[in-house]
Each structure stands twice: as structure tokens, then as C-alpha cells.
Amino acid sequence: MAETIVDFNKPCIVGKEYDYMADSIRSSHISGDGKYSKLCHEFLENKLGIPRVLTTPSCSHALELSALLLNIQPGDEVIIPDFTFVSTVNAFVLRGAKPVFIDIRSDTLNLDESQLERLITEKTKAIVPVHYAGIACEMDTIMEIAGRYNIPVVEDNAHGLFGKYKNRWLGTIGCMATQSFHETKNFTCGEGGALLINDRSLIENAEIIREKGTNRSRFFRGQVDKYTWVSVGSSYLLSDILAGFLYAQLEVWEEIQAKRKWIWQTYHQELSDWAKKNGIVQPTIPENVEPSWHIYYLLLPDLDHRQGMISHLKANGVNSVFHYLPLHLSEKGREYGGREGDMPVTESVSDRLVRLPLYYDMGEIEMEKVLEAVISYKL
Numbered sequence: 150m151a152e153t154i155v156d157f158n159k160p161c162i163v164g165k166e167y168d169y170m171a172d173s174i175r176s177s178h179i180s181g182d183g184k185y186s187k188l189c190h191e192f193l194e195n196k197l198g199i200p201r202v203l204t205t206p207s208c209s210h211a212l213e214l215s216a217l218l219l220n221i222q223p224g225d226e227v228i229i230p231d232f233t234f235v236s237t238v239n240a241f242v243l244r245g246a247k248p249v250f251i252d253i254r255s256d257t258l259n260l261d262e263s264q265l266e267r268l269i270t271e272k273t274k275a276i277v278p279v280h281y282a283g284i285a286c287e288m289d290t291i292m293e294i295a296g297r298y299n300i301p302v303v304e305d306n307a308h309g310l311f312g313k314y315k316n317r318w319l320g321t322i323g324c325m326a327t328q329s330f331h332e333t334k335n336f337t338c339g340e341g342g343a344l345l346i347n348d349r350s351l352i353e354n355a356e357i358i359r360e361k362g363t364n365r366s367r368f369f370r371g372q373v374d375k376y377t378w379v380s381v382g383s384s385y386l387l388s389d390i391l392a393g394f395l396y397a398q399l400e401v402w403e404e405i406q407a408k409r410k411w412i413w414q415t416y417h418q419e420l421s422d423w424a425k426k427n428g429i430v431q432p433t434i435p436e437n438v439e440p441s442w443h444i445y446y447l448l449l450p451d452l453d454h455r456q457g458m459i460s461h462l463k464a465n466g467v468n469s470v471f472h473y474l475p476l477h478l479s480e481k482g483r484e485y486g487g488r489e490g491d492m493p494v495t496e497s498v499s500d501r502l503v504r505l506p507l508y509y510d511m512g513e514i515e516m517e518k519v520l521e522a523v524i525s526y527k528l
């Protein structure tokens with residue numbers, strides 16, 4: 150019998166994706182904002198209790214849309230965790246902003262709010278917390294500091310859909326939030342995203358920027374009798390075929406989350422003794438936080454052991470990955486003055502983190518195989 154290989158990820162497929170995509174194609178409205186886009190918008194608006202949701206081609210695009218909406222200008226500063234995906238920073242750098250990196254907390258791997266205030270200057274135009282792995286940032290403190298300086302907060306919630314902070318959904322706390330529906334995420338349509346708009350005063354401009362800088366959305370609602378170019382904009386709509394794919398998954402969101410929670414918690418419990426004995430750090434969930442169960446990671450003692458663990462898992466038929474490289478030490482990040490030692494926590498975590506396979510379709514056989522492979526690694 151062929152040996153089971155455990156993939157790091159398999160895109161979530163629940164079954165109705167094909168039907169809804171076919172229905173979208175039959176409807177002859179396959180561009181953006183057709184039947185399934187509207188269903189996704191309404192579903193997320195109602196579920197999360199947020200005034201407006203707009204699907205986008207990716208989270209990167211939703212972040213770009215947020216930067217345009219905040220009218221970020223060359224020379225503006227935006228505070229971004231050093232430990233995140235490049236899209237968080239690119240969206241603002243595209244508008245000419247200077248990224249100001251902030252180090253992360255060693256427990257949640259989220260931006261360290263105790264360092265936030267000293268990084269704020271007169272040029273700070275946005276703060277972009279990332280709920281790493283779908284575990285909430287310390288939002289009360291972040292919102293209180295941002296509020297005192299009147300700085301908008303955009304939550305990069307690529308990982309965090311249906312996670313909670315003090316009983317509030319992640320993505321509904323800042324003035325805006327961005328979601329990812331990339332194939333690695335809990336809910337997917339291959340490539341996709343959404344902008345969640347909490348601040349009602351931003352809604353109309355968001356619709357305009359997303360529709361190539363035109364007031365087309367107002368035209369479709371019958372509010373104007375012709376549509377025209379009214380501001381700078383781009384095309385940030387998700388095809389309705391992909392929205393159909395996504396809607397099939399949103400409909401069964403509880404089932405998807407329950408499965409991921411089960412895998413996450415099984416890893417956590419089963420690895421707990423081994424981790425303690427070997428000086429391995431498991432994820433921390435602060436009080437009053439409900440994760441979105443997006444990522445299960447381990448922090449090994451050092452880079453050699455992290456690489457050793459990945460090779461050992463591979464040799465045992467388990468694919469695992471690491472991320473992110475510290476942004477301030479990247480080729481581009483160094484242009485903004487990044488030097489070794491500037492962000493000690495990110496630099497250490499980046500060397501030590503390994504992500505274990507975690508996907509909707511994972512069965513007990515795969516989970517057992519991962520657990521056995523991890524525990525048999527000799528430190």
C-alpha cells in the first residue's frame with residue numbers, strides 16, 4: 150500500500166461549490182456583484198453585524214482599497230507588524246507611504262501594543278494590526294491609543310474570520326478590515342478577499358473606488374440616471390463565479406470551523422507534555438479570545454531545530470512550512486533602515502516557527518501521522 154503523505158494544506162471543498170458556480174454561469178451574470186456576490190455580502194454583513202462588506206479579488210486588493218480610501222499620500226507613515234505577509238505593507242507602500250515596523254509580542258505573535266505609542270508621529274495615517282493565526286490582537290489598547298491620536302485602524306483579518314475578541318468578531322473593531330479567501334484560508338474560492346467596512350462614512354467612497362472610480366453602484370441602485378468617473382479608482386470586484394464557490398462554504402461556516410477547532414485542539418492537547426519536556430512553545434490564547442483556528446504552529450528552540458523538524462517531518466511523510474521572514478530585514482525593508490537586532494522578537498520567532506498541516510478535509514489517520522512524526526523528533 151502506498152504510504153500516506155500528509156499535505157501541508159488542501160483547499161477546503163464542501164460540495165455545493167460546483168452547483169453554485171454553474172448557477173452563476175447560467176444566470177449570465179458572471180462579473181462582480183451578481184447574485185452570489187450579493188449573497189456573500191449579505192451573509193457576512195448579517196453574521197458579523199457590519200454595515201457593509203464588499204468582496205474583492207484578494208485580501209491584497211482589499212488592503213489596497215483601504216489605503217486608497219484612507220487617502221494615503223507619499224510620505225505618510227503606516228504602522229505595521231514586522232511579522233506579517235508582504236501584502237500588508239505593499240498596499241500602503243504602493244501609495245508612497247513609509248512603513249513603520251513594530252515588533253510582536255512573544256506570546257500571541259501579534260503587534261506589541263506596549264510599543265505602539267512611541268512609534269506614532271504627526272505623519273502616522275494608519276495602524277494595521279494583523280490577528281496572527283486568527284488569535285486576536287489586544288484591540289482595546291490599540292483602539293484606545295489610536296483613538297487618542299485620531300488614527301484609523303485597519304484590521305488585516307486575513308487569518309481571523311469568525312475569531313473573537315471579548316465577544317466581538319474580529320474584523321468589526323477597526324474602521325475597516327480585510328479578509329482573504331486564498332486557497333490556504335479557512336474559507337476559500339481560490340483567490341478572493343473582502344473589505345469589511347465598519348465606518349459608514351467610508352461606504353460610498355469604497356463603492357466608487359472599487360468600481361473604477363465611478364458611481365456605478367449608485368446607478369445600479371437607481372440613485373443616479375447615468376454613471377460617470379468621479380474619483381481615482383480601480384477594479385476590485387470578485388467574479389460572481391468565484392463568489393458562488395465562496396458562498397457554498399460560508400453557508401456551512403460552523404461545520405468548517407468546528408472541524409478546524411477539533412484538529413487545532415487535538416494537536417494542542419496531544420503535544421502538550423512533549424512540548425513542555427522539550428522546551429517547545431505552543432500557541433497562547435489570551436483570556437476572552439476565541440481563535441479562528443487558522444494556523445497551528447510550534448516554536449522550536451532555534452533555527453537548526455526548526456529546520457531539523459521540517460526535514461524530519463518530511464522524511465516521515467508530513468509536509469510542514471515556516472513563515473514569515475522579518476519584513477525589516479528583507480531587501481525592500483532594508484531600504485527603510487531595517488537592521489539586524491531592531492525587532493528581536495520577530496527575528497527570533499521567524500527562525501523558530503513551524504506550521505503543522507491543518508485543513509478541513511484532514512482525517513484522524515493524517516492527524517495521528519503528524520503527531521507521531523512531531524513527537525519522534527529528537528531534540
Ligand SMILES: Cc1ncc(COP(=O)(O)O)c(C=O)c1O
Nearest residue numbers: 207208209234236307329330331
Ligand atoms: C496576514 C496576511 N495579510 C494579507 C494576505 C494576502 O492575502 P491574499 O493572498 O488574499 O491577497 C495574507 C496571505 O496569506 C496574509 O497572511
